Amino acid sequence: MVIELSQAAYGYDGGELLAELDLHIPPGSFHFLTGPSGSGKTTFLKLCYMELLPKRGSARILGRDVREMTRDDVAFTRRRIGVVHQNCEFLDHLPLAENLSLPLSVAGRDTAEAAADLEELLSWVGLEARRNALPPELSGGERQRAALARAVVTSPEVILADEPTGNIDWDMAQRLLRLLIELNRMGKAVVIATHDMNLIRAAKAHVPARVLRLRGGRLQLAGADL
Amino acid sequence: MVIELSQAAYGYDGGELLAELDLHIPPGSFHFLTGPSGSGKTTFLKLCYMELLPKRGSARILGRDVREMTRDDVAFTRRRIGVVHQNCEFLDHLPLAENLSLPLSVAGRDTAEAAADLEELLSWVGLEARRNALPPELSGGERQRAALARAVVTSPEVILADEPTGNIDWDMAQRLLRLLIELNRMGKAVVIATHDMNLIRAAKAHVPARVLRLRGGRLQLAGADL
Amino acid sequence: MKARLLGAAALLAGDSKADRVVPPSGFTARLTVFTSAAMAFLAVFALALSLATGRLADRWSDQLARSSTVRISAPEDQMPIQEAAVLEVLRTTPGVADARLMSRAEQAALLEPWFGPDLPIETLPIPSLVEVIESEAGFDPDGLRLRLAAEAPGAVLDDHTRWRRPLVEAAGRLRAFGLIAIGLIALSTAAMITLAANAALAANARVIGVLRLVGAQDSYIARAFVRRFTNRTLSGATVGTVAGLIAIMFLPAADEQGGFLTGLGFQGWHWLWPLAIPPLAAITAFWATRLAAIRTLRGLT
């Protein structure tokens, strides 16, 4: 299991936003996470990449209990997880290409070796021409595509994407989806939080995706209505 | 005409992104702006609220030539324009309610008087309960709704919204659309940049909206396909 | 001008609503307060050094310096003529403020330490002494010696007390040093506050962007920052000045024994000088922040 939550709960400021989270995400699985705005999708993903720790219950990420990890363990584990933040942040002073190879250089990996992969990735997300642009010079959709590219550049075992197509037109959204499906076929676990029902439907045509729904702070498996 | 562009052109770094823009937006009109990611929708809206000045051609906003405005004129004109940025920024140290009344206090208007309106607005966008939250404590969709509320709080003559429903579920998106339609019926001009065809269709059922499309740096009127 | 002063007063009195748009604290804020406090503290010391050495120079020059003697040894009958000649020479020497023949009694008093009060001075063939008081500029001892040799062969100039002159100069140099230090401190304070204000403006670029977007005028935004920084600098400098004054009051006073160094403290109306530090710092901060804010805002749309 790459992500294992048992009876996990989380709430901000003493409240309880999410509770009784029981979820096993195996390698190679494809999940969608839906729910109305403010239902806790982003919070849930933060539990998965250890930005937040569950207040109760347990969470095991890539086989390790999050409570027993040191700060360095968290850093090392994150190198095996690709995250697309909802509000994608970059290092504004570095050109796009360097931002995309940042996860490689942070992990001490040779970026020169990965250069070819990076080029391919850039053209897949349609940003070859913006390679040398600084992040503040990108459009909203370009930022989201760049964030997805940065998340997958290290070929991580898990990809967590928070609303990765919110600012992107339908054609490009399908392209990004194809990229994720491709990676999923290579054995990566994919979790996408989204409101976009069309995206979910399009994915279901290609992979056996499970759809999770957050409602009232509980996680449900969405039925046949999707 | 609240917005009048004639042969306006704009490009970053010497390039040419938008050209031959000819557009008259009368009071009380409702426009959608579409186009693929990176086609220049945000840039176009920035021309409309004077964050950018056209490199060629002319632009008149609320009856005044943008080139002849002083910095204070720009500030005063902006008070009559409500803008929803694509990446909504707030004052992170002020609670949501104060952020929403910021356009009023900046304009020297009595915020106490507008308090009732503010309450109504908060409940319309579903943020009554988050009134005292700081902006960084809001979810992505909550921020977008807050940004829309802030844009309309002064009851401006023009509302420019850049992808206002990118992070919002369909039910809430329809609610926000109804708010904009309501305001449009009160005589405000509305311009919405979006990728969401469902939103455009939903609007067209209630108001005679025109759909503009950016393609190859030119503005076209979208045909009957929408 | 009056409107301007009223404007400045209104500005410092504050408009709580406009103030709130700038995040209340943060490290640039603390940095500003601390910098102005530290600089005010150092300025108080430099001021004290400068004033104390000024007093020192005055005292030394008054008490010690600028007195030489001319000794006239001549046969009894020549004495009055040579005395007159010497006095005439001295009267026309530039740099000599006064010259006076000493009485026998004065001469006896001078010699007392060496002989005791019982010296039979009248019976001795002792020379006449002329006391020479130098003016501020001082005279040229070699030139004077030449002229005395020509006019009164029995006269010898003895300027053994002139060694005190370098002391006075040293004190003057220390005073100048204190003044230079004050100047440097003022300059660095202005530079640091400018940089801190710029850092704060840069850190708050998003705040400024939001404010411009919702239609705030430049003056509204600038005012919020200027008020913050002026107030912070004022309070920091006040704390620093008070701390400096307390530290100086607790320095051991030095004028117990000799009265040559009057201690580093302030005396009399000199106490007013350090009180000028906080307002001057606030004025510096006001202009530094204002210029920084206007420059930053000009770069935005």
Next chain:
Amino acid sequence: MKARLLGAAALLAGDSKADRVVPPSGFTARLTVFTSAAMAFLAVFALALSLATGRLADRWSDQLARSSTVRISAPEDQMPIQEAAVLEVLRTTPGVADARLMSRAEQAALLEPWFGPDLPIETLPIPSLVEVIESEAGFDPDGLRLRLAAEAPGAVLDDHTRWRRPLVEAAGRLRAFGLIAIGLIALSTAAMITLAANAALAANARVIGVLRLVGAQDSYIARAFVRRFTNRTLSGATVGTVAGLIAIMFLPAADEQGGFLTGLGFQGWHWLWPLAIPPLAAITAFWATRLAAIRTLRGLT
């Protein structure tokens, strides 16, 4: 320890890739460079003041102070007895380093300024003089007077040169003042660099967030900031020190005339002192930034 030193060397040598993750410049950067330059400049001056006043105190005490006389007036036959008594008293007085009966020739030389070389000193009933050299601590003149009155009724203590003692004390006080100033400057520098580092860390919160997100270890992030700040402080302090030294070299030398104030410059191996300022500043910056970075990072997930 050795590994640690090597680590520090590697740290300063830099890893250009890790460095690039911190935005290259900005006002906190300039503030750091400027602050360290200004502080180093002031430190050079304070050091110069302190060393120069140290020399001054040494010279004054060597050249001027610690010499008094005892004058013995007694009938011819009593003289040898009283002289012996006085010398015995002085030998046993704490604070007296040496006591020596002056010869007639020495006495004549002392009187020469007042009488000229022709004084028939042998014919005069002049008293004996004993030169008293004080030790560092000095003696108690009133106690000595009482003992002299008891042992040798004709002896009078004349400590008219003791007035120079306050000068020496004043110089010592100025030296202490310089040292205090150096301490204050060091403290404020540390505080300002800590605050500037914190301001930079706060301004770069997003950068740090991005780095944590993509799996950077704390040590990687901290190192990038620490290296930046250490280098900036080092270069700022170097510039400030050099500027301070140049400024001091161009100060007019003061030891032309009297040699009492030897000028503010450095002499001999004292030149090495200011050279210690930049490395010390860099070490301060290193630790200040490191602690600030670790504290900031602990607050993030």
